[in-house]
Amino acid sequence: MINIETDQRPVLVMGHKNPDTDSICAAICYANLKNKVFGGNYIASRAGHLNEETQFVLSHFNVPVPVYIKDVRTQVRDMEIRRLDGTSSNMSLKNAWAKMRDAGVVTLCATEGDNLAGIVTTNDIVETYMDVIDPHILSKAHTSYRNIVETLDGELITGDIEQELESGKVVIAAASPEMMENVIEKGDVVILGNRYETQLCAIEMDAACIIVCEGAEVARTIKAQAIEHGTKIITTPHDTFVVARLINQSMPIEYIMKKDNLVTFHMDDFIEDIQEVMASMRHRYFPVLDKNDHYIGMISRRNFLGAQKKQLILVDHNEKNQAVHGADSAEILEIIDHHRLRTIETAGPVFFRNQPLGSTCTIIYLMYKEYGVELDKITAGLLLAAILSDTLMFRSPTCTAVDKNAGEELAGIAGIDYEEFAKEMFHAGSNLGSKTASEILHQDFKKFTVDEKSIGIGQINSMSKEELEEIKEKIMPELKEAAEKDDLDMLFFMLTNIIDESSQIVFAGAKALHTLNSAFGMNAEGDVVNLPGVVSRKKQLLPSIVEAIQQ
Numbered sequence: 001m002i003n004i005e006t007d008q009r010p011v012l013v014m015g016h017k018n019p020d021t022d023s024i025c026a027a028i029c030y031a032n033l034k035n036k037v038f039g040g041n042y043i044a045s046r047a048g049h050l051n052e053e054t055q056f057v058l059s060h061f062n063v064p065v066p067v068y069i070k071d072v073r074t075q076v077r078d079m080e081i082r083r084l085d086g087t088s089s090n091m092s093l094k095n096a097w098a099k100m101r102d103a104g105v106v107t108l109c110a111t112e113g114d115n116l117a118g119i120v121t122t123n124d125i126v127e128t129y130m131d132v133i134d135p136h137i138l139s140k141a142h143t144s145y146r147n148i149v150e151t152l153d154g155e156l157i158t159g160d161i162e163q164e165l166e167s168g169k170v171v172i173a174a175a176s177p178e179m180m181e182n183v184i185e186k187g188d189v190v191i192l193g194n195r196y197e198t199q200l201c202a203i204e205m206d207a208a209c210i211i212v213c214e215g216a217e218v219a220r221t222i223k224a225q226a227i228e229h230g231t232k233i234i235t236t237p238h239d240t241f242v243v244a245r246l247i248n249q250s251m252p253i254e255y256i257m258k259k260d261n262l263v264t265f266h267m268d269d270f271i272e273d274i275q276e277v278m279a280s281m282r283h284r285y286f287p288v289l290d291k292n293d294h295y296i297g298m299i300s301r302r303n304f305l306g307a308q309k310k311q312l313i314l315v316d317h318n319e320k321n322q323a324v325h326g327a328d329s330a331e332i333l334e335i336i337d338h339h340r341l342r343t344i345e346t347a348g349p350v351f352f353r354n355q356p357l358g359s360t361c362t363i364i365y366l367m368y369k370e371y372g373v374e375l376d377k378i379t380a381g382l383l384l385a386a387i388l389s390d391t392l393m394f395r396s397p398t399c400t401a402v403d404k405n406a407g408e409e410l411a412g413i414a415g416i417d418y419e420e421f422a423k424e425m426f427h428a429g430s431n432l433g434s435k436t437a438s439e440i441l442h443q444d445f446k447k448f449t450v451d452e453k454s455i456g457i458g459q460i461n462s463m464s465k466e467e468l469e470e471i472k473e474k475i476m477p478e479l480k481e482a483a484e485k486d487d488l489d490m491l492f493f494m495l496t497n498i499i500d501e502s503s504q505i506v507f508a509g510a511k512a513l514h515t516l517n518s519a520f521g522m523n524a525e526g527d528v529v530n531l532p533g534v535v536s537r538k539k540q541l542l543p544s545i546v547e548a549i550q551q
Helices: 021-038 052-060 093-103 122-131 145-151 196-204 220-229 240-250 271-279 301-306 360-371 377-390 401-414 418-430 437-441 465-485 512-520 537-550
Strands: 011-014 042-046 107-112 115-121 155-158 170-172 189-192 209-212 232-235 285-289 295-300 311-315 331-337 351-354 445-450 453-462 490-497 502-508 528-532
Touching: 011 021, 021 042, 021 052, 021 311, 021 360, 021 377, 052 377, 052 418, 093 107, 093 122, 093 145, 093 240, 107 295, 115 122, 115 285, 122 240, 145 155, 145 209, 145 232, 145 240, 155 220, 170 240, 189 196, 189 240, 196 209, 196 220, 220 232, 271 301, 295 301, 331 360, 360 377, 360 401, 377 401, 377 418, 401 418, 418 453, 418 465, 437 465, 445 537, 453 465, 453 537, 465 490, 465 502, 490 512, 490 537, 502 512, 512 528, 512 537
Parallel strands: 011 042, 011 311, 170 189, 189 209, 209 232, 311 331, 331 351, 453 490
Antiparallel strands: 107 115, 155 232, 285 295, 445 453, 490 502, 502 528
């Protein structure tokens, strides 16, 4: 799998759905050309699964299969993601507030390793600070002494800073020692001043911790008594009022953060699917996870404004219904094609190259020559395979002298006997014994719209009459059902014999036979029509059908 998460924004070079050899090889070779000439991150992609012929070609030249991308709508990965590191669940409220203030956010994500543990917002902290008056809150939250020391800018004189409060309340020793004896209980945290008697009283009452304010010195005898009773001593430069105000801010965010039913988004989520969810929530920032549910960062509603559309270069097609799903919401940069002009619309001007040649790869070969880029044997072999495939080894009426010259030059560069190679390639493409009828019908299949009628045309090429007969027997019972499933008015399937340079057409649809008879001036009957000399979907069958429908 090719990694498209790089520092440079990727440009996807992609052929049509149900890709054929010309489509796949064009994507690979044009992405290679763009990377060599312009640099960048041009990635060969595919919008569908490979047929047997194309698999044979890539395997023969030991070329990786292009990355499969079924939808190019804008995703979370195309938005500006705030890459704010995850926070420990033990972080104090004070430090969490400072981190949010410094980062200019109102939400923090707590993580355990790479996994999301919870989220806390400024609103959560404010509500805790303003509404909670429970003096036992620090022990209920299992607040660590490290958090208390850091929050109070203090120093631990005795005890283990890694321990946590497990019981008790917070007490301010404002009265006399005699009065405090009735207030202080075992395990309490006592805020006090420099009065020796009060400090000793708190220790003898088995307080868990005494906090000595205003930087007062702690006597050695007090330290000794604290160690004997297991009481921790913290000194702080702040006065009693400030300590009382700050101490609740030492509790860990884990106590107040939301842990269950978190609203999160994944990198591959489509932004049109998440907008409504975001709009229904009160908080502004949302965690983003990768495919393994590891925390990545956060997004907010305003990040929608800066979302960048996917960038595409289309090869071997220019019709909307043949393009990858979501192409109309992507930014199309270029189109390289050899078909009729149809329905792709672009938001702005694009580089468009369309030539009446037998193969898109012939155009791309010409561009290699124009840019002065030397071809290696593998690239030459891929371009040759695509030209042989689309021109039926130079027998198709779509084949021009330019295609044939290109093919012969590429065969020389690749060191290939193109006739032998073509036989192997076409045999691999027609060897469909393990495929279902539906898979065969859709292997090389394109949809067209003519005068509001939806038409589908598939094609199989073979150098064996027997293979074509086997394929015909397999697919004919499924034609009507396939047309209905694909919502087609008419379906035509070409069984093309490369040696005889002819095709048998099987079909489905109420007016399919009538359309064929009108298109080719025949009075054929039955469920199979023989068309001698007709081998090209693009230049022979489709134009004749279009003309017949329009008339």
